[in-house]
Amino acid sequence: xxxxxxxxxxxxxxxxxxxxxxxxxxxxxxxxxxxxxxxxxxxxxxxxxxxxxxxxxxxxxxxxxxxxxxxxxxxxxxxxxxxxxxxxxxxxx
Numbered sequence: 321x322x323x324x325x326x327x328x329x330x331x332x333x334x335x336x337x338x339x340x341x342x343x344x345x346x347x348x349x350x351x352x353x354x355x356x357x358x359x360x361x362x363x364x365x366x367x368x369x370x371x372x373x374x375x376x377x378x379x380x381x382x383x384x385x386x387x388x389x390x391x392x393x394x395x396x397x398x399x400x401x402x403x404x405x406x407x408x409x410x411x412x413x
């Protein structure tokens with residue numbers, strides 16, 4: 321039986337340096353994409369939380385206006401001042 325050729329042994333030894341570099345680049349690109357997606361998800365979550373807080377405050381104000389005793393308002397009074405999670409008035413008298 322003949323001994324195996326050197327070229328046959330070389331092709332079966334393992335992966336080449338080029339394959340390792342290409343695999344490393346693909347892994348790096350994938351990880352950078354995942355990091356970008358995670359950052360975007362974090363920003364969207366923060367924005368959704370702020371929106372939820374805002375609309376909860378608006379709903380609270382609407383509920384308080386609906387529950388107000390409108391019969392006690394003075395005739396001709398058309399000024400209304402209310403606050404939404406901020407000490408500055410939304411509508412000034």
